[in-house]
Amino acid sequence: MNQRLEKLQTWMKEQEIEVSFLTSSENVFYLTGYYTDPHERLLALAVFQEAEPFLVCPAMEVHDAKRSGWEQEIIGFSDIDHPWEMIHTAIGKRIHGVTKAAIEKEHMNVERYEQLLQLFPKAVFVSAEEKVRRLRMIKDAKELKAIQEACALADYAVEFGCSEIKEGKTELDVLNALEYALKQKGVSEMSFATMVLTGTNAASPHGNPGDTKIRKGDFVLFDLGVVVDRYCSDITRTVAYGDINDKQKEIYDTVLQAQLAAIEASKPGVTAAQVDLTARKIITDAGYGEYFPHRLGHGLGIGIHEYPSMTETNQLVIEEGMVYTIEPGIYVPNVAGVRIEDDVYITAEGAKVLTKFPKELQMIR
Numbered sequence: 001m002n003q004r005l006e007k008l009q010t011w012m013k014e015q016e017i018e019v020s021f022l023t024s025s026e027n028v029f030y031l032t033g034y035y036t037d038p039h040e041r042l043l044a045l046a047v048f049q050e051a052e053p054f055l056v057c058p059a060m061e062v063h064d065a066k067r068s069g070w071e072q073e074i075i076g077f078s079d080i081d082h083p084w085e086m087i088h089t090a091i092g093k094r095i096h097g098v099t100k101a102a103i104e105k106e107h108m109n110v111e112r113y114e115q116l117l118q119l120f121p122k123a124v125f126v127s128a129e130e131k132v133r134r135l136r137m138i139k140d141a142k143e144l145k146a147i148q149e150a151c152a153l154a155d156y157a158v159e160f161g162c163s164e165i166k167e168g169k170t171e172l173d174v175l176n177a178l179e180y181a182l183k184q185k186g187v188s189e190m191s192f193a194t195m196v197l198t199g200t201n202a203a204s205p206h207g208n209p210g211d212t213k214i215r216k217g218d219f220v221l222f223d224l225g226v227v228v229d230r231y232c233s234d235i236t237r238t239v240a241y242g243d244i245n246d247k248q249k250e251i252y253d254t255v256l257q258a259q260l261a262a263i264e265a266s267k268p269g270v271t272a273a274q275v276d277l278t279a280r281k282i283i284t285d286a287g288y289g290e291y292f293p294h295r296l297g298h299g300l301g302i303g304i305h306e307y308p309s310m311t312e313t314n315q316l317v318i319e320e321g322m323v324y325t326i327e328p329g330i331y332v333p334n335v336a337g338v339r340i341e342d343d344v345y346i347t348a349e350g351a352k353v354l355t356k357f358p359k360e361l362q363m364i365r
Contacts, residue, residue, distance in 0.1 A: 004031050004135060005047060011131050012102070013049050018095050020047040020102040020128050021116065026302045027104065027132050028055070034068040035230050036061055042083050042112070051094035056083060084115045091119075102128035133307035137299060138321035143231060144345060147300065147323055150191075150233035151343055151354040153226040157182055158237045158357045161196065161222050165241055165364045171196045171209040174220075182226065191225025191232035191304045202238065203337030205294055205329060216242035219252075219336055220364070225304060232304045234325050235355045236341035239362040248336045251288065252361050258282040258328040259340045259359070262296060266326065266344055266351035272314040279328040280312055288330045297325035300343055322346045323354075 029035040044056040059076035077083040098120040161178040202221040225234040258279035276296040299306030327341030344351040
């Protein structure tokens with residue numbers, strides 16, 4: 001039994017939970033080492049206080065699950081099988097009756113919840129999310145290595161993207177070029193849909209790249225990430241194409257100052273709220289508070305957005321081993337949009353920055 005499963009079992013004993021039934025691809029991967037996207041088909045991991053856990057997956061994926069290193073029972077079902085009957089039988093062989101079960105309430109859909117309720121009508125269902133999130137929040141050496149490799153590739157992508165900036169090229173021209181360059185390096189998956197935004201589009205925090213052409217005097221914002229061994233990176237850099245005006249420069253300098261201060265504030269013992277407010281105060285004092293509309297950052301790992309959420313109200317205490325993003329931004333419509341984002345790993349001494357592409361304002365000529 002791996003240590004992650006043992007920690008979950010310890011929690012289950014403390015909470016008197018007879019079975020945990022986990023259904024998200026990310027959490028199944030974290031606890032078993034097997035990753036798949038089952039689409040509409042069921043994927044699940046059943047964990048017990050003492051009995052052997054079992055994995056549920058489509059029959060056509062059983063071989064892949066074994067090859068991943070999972071040595072316990074696997075229930076494989078075909079498209080004409082009824083997996084819930086198989087699950088009921090497997091659980092019944094391990095424990096007699098279920099009065100308390102943990103599920104991923106934010107992931108499980110109503111239809112599947114109703115299936116479990118029919119199988120165990122006397123059970124109380126509690127949330128498994130909080131415990132698994134906290135387990136995933138602290139990265140081990142293997143996880144950190146994968147994230148560092150993903151960050152190095154993200155740095156390369158931004159560098160390559162900057163080299164593609166030319167007047168008249170569109171956002172999609174640059175985006176397609178940098179993703180192709182990553183594929184040539186063996187990258188098969190991005191952490192999320194890559195963003196390359198320029199001009200007024202950069203003032204939209206979640207803009208959609210399109211046929212907008214790059215012009216002298218505009219910012220170009222890159223927001224992208226790369227997946228390595230199922231672990232994500234996430235970087236944002238904003239660069240200037242040609243000369244920019246004083247207001248654009250002021251906005252950039254304010255974001256950079258806020259981002260650097262938040263990195264400096266990130267250390268064990270402080271709260272997520274304190275880190276967020278460190279950056280937010282600098283932006284607010286500069287007169288741009290209303291133009292910083294989102295949280296400072298988010299946890300990073302198997303998922304691109306993991307626990308914790310780095311907000312001004314989150315009193316979670318920062319711990320060694322955490323990885324999260326620091327990404328303040330200022331978005332003034334029809335003026336400029338700037339965001340600077342790094343991935344940081346928390347050590348005993350403070351934050352180690354994993355994304356290395358320069359943050360000093362890059363002027364592309």
